[in-house]
Amino acid sequence: MAVDRLSRVFAALADPTRRDMVARLAVGDATVGELADPYDVSVQAVSKHIKVLTDAGLVSQSKDAQRRPCHLEAEVFDLMTKWIERYRQQAQQRYDRLDAVLAEMRGDEQSTKHPNLEQGAAS
Amino acid sequence: MNATSNRHQVSIEADPTLPIIRMTRDFDATPAQLLRAHTDPELFARWVGPNGMETKILDWDATTGGRWRYVAARDGEEYGFHGCFHEVGEDRIVQTFTFDGQPDGVALETLWFEDLGDGRTRLHAQSLVDSFEGRDQWLASGMETGIDEGYAKLDALIAEL
Numbered sequence: 245m246a247v248d249r250l251s252r253v254f255a256a257l258a259d260p261t262r263r264d265m266v267a268r269l270a271v272g273d274a275t276v277g278e279l280a281d282p283y284d285v286s287v288q289a290v291s292k293h294i295k296v297l298t299d300a301g302l303v304s305q306s307k308d309a310q311r312r313p314c315h316l317e318a319e320v321f322d323l324m325t326k327w328i329e330r331y332r333q334q335a336q337q338r339y340d341r342l343d344a345v346l347a348e349m350r351g352d353e354q355s356t357k358h359p360n361l362e363q364g365a366a367s
Numbered sequence: 368m369n370a371t372s373n374r375h376q377v378s379i380e381a382d383p384t385l386p387i388i389r390m391t392r393d394f395d396a397t398p399a400q401l402l403r404a405h406t407d408p409e410l411f412a413r414w415v416g417p418n419g420m421e422t423k424i425l426d427w428d429a430t431t432g433g434r435w436r437y438v439a440a441r442d443g444e445e446y447g448f449h450g451c452f453h454e455v456g457e458d459r460i461v462q463t464f465t466f467d468g469q470p471d472g473v474a475l476e477t478l479w480f481e482d483l484g485d486g487r488t489r490l491h492a493q494s495l496v497d498s499f500e501g502r503d504q505w506l507a508s509g510m511e512t513g514i515d516e517g518y519a520k521l522d523a524l525i526a527e528l
Contacts, residue, residue, distance in 0.1 A: 258499035263384070331388075332379040334417060339377060339392045339490075341414035345404055346396040 249301065253320060256300035261285075262293050266302060269316035279314065386502040390492045398458045398480035398488050405429075405460055405478065412437070420446075431455050435462070450476075458482070464494070472501045 265279055280290040297303040304315050375393040404410045406429035412422040426436035436449040447467035454461040460478040474494045481489040496502040
């Protein structure tokens with residue numbers, strides 16, 4: 245399912261070491277060994293992180309080349325941007341409705357002039 | 368209300384390092400009016416949405432320490448939400464938010480009404496979710512309710528993954 249896929253993307257990015265690796269790969273492709281360099285961890289540990297990133301579709305590793313450099317799949321981030329845009333549009337619709345309610349409230353206030361409208365309606 | 372007034376745009380930001388969603392949106396209203404639209408249950412039910420769904424308020428005490436519960440309904444389908452009002456002030460509401468379908472998840476929402484003067488107010492809304500997975504579910508839940516024509520393209524794109 246698409247949602248599961250997106251869950252994996254976010255879960256993969258929830259780890260600070262993996263976010264660092266993604267930031268490093270945004271600069272350019274790198275091997276597992278190169279990625280392990282700045283960290284005080286084994287190549288195996290880095291390989292595990294890379295596997296999580298690969299499973300989430302964020303990173304790919306070329307099979308043929310001897311160095312097997314890791315490559316960042318930028319289009320996944322593009323998808324996340326679209327996903328957030330969709331959420332934004334829902335918020336937009338919600339607040340457009342709120343505009344209408346507020347406009348009506350202003351009309352009511354002008355016609356009745358209640359001294360105190362701050363708190364919720366009585367009941 | 369005017370037929371098509373200039374719409375104020377929502378700006379949104381999903382923090383990459385914290386499971387937070389931040390939104391801002393300007394309104395042609397005073398902070399007091401915005402507060403009332405957020406705390407009066409009848410007014411709130413009219414705009415909270417989502418589109419095409421009817422909101423039924425089941426429980427509502429919009430005071431510091433109070434609580435709320437409502438369902439969004441359409442064609443017999445119901446989605447329930449509940450939470451507590453941690454603080455209701457003149458220009459600030461702090462509350463929790465839980466979707467009944469994800470009962471273990473809870474978001475901490477802070478709403479702040481910034482007075483811009485001349486009857487205008489900027490709403491700042493921040494939602495802190497308890498995990499990145501939680502935020503994911505949160506954002507993704509919008510997909511289920513928002514399947515409109517404009518989103519068909521994105522659905523197709525996601526399906527390819």
